[in-house]
Amino acid sequence: MFKRTLLLGAMAAGWLLTPALGQAQFVANDARLLASGCFQCHGTNGKSGAFDALAGDGKLDMLNKLNDMRKKSAGSSIMVPHARGYTSEQLNMIADYFSKQK
Template sequence: MHIFPRVFRSWLTVVLLLPALAQAQFVANDARLLASGCFQCHGTNGKSGAFDALAGDGKQDMLNKLNDQRKKSANASIMYPHARGYTPQQLDMIADYFSKQK
């Protein structure tokens, strides 16, 4: 009779922790998922694409370029809609992701 509360507490702990563990895994993949929108032109993980490679570029430099694209007119380049399609936080995650690629 005394074992049930202990087992129940253990089970409850697992049930309560599962969403947090799942979210931690999702957050770890968020940056790559966001950056995957760049893979079509800049290559998978920012390597070997038709346009400039992004892998290993400095994070702040990339953020500056993306923010400059956001300020240009809509017809300036194909990058305008892409840069405007993300929040500043998402752009930060994308730049961070590419800066860590070799």
């Protein structure tokens, strides 16, 4: 009886955790999809050699730079319209994605 209860408890815990694990994977894929807009110039892993490397930059530093770009006048940098095209939450996800790249 005890083994059965223990087994059912373990199965229930696994069943309850499955959506959370799936959600974490969805968020990671979502962040990569958002960051893909940066790949053309900055490389797929944030290292293109032609433009500033984004891989491994600190999340907060990158987020501050992106938020500063959103405040600049439209013609001051090619990055301004790109930064303005994302919500604050999306920029946070992008900064998090590149901060984890090696």
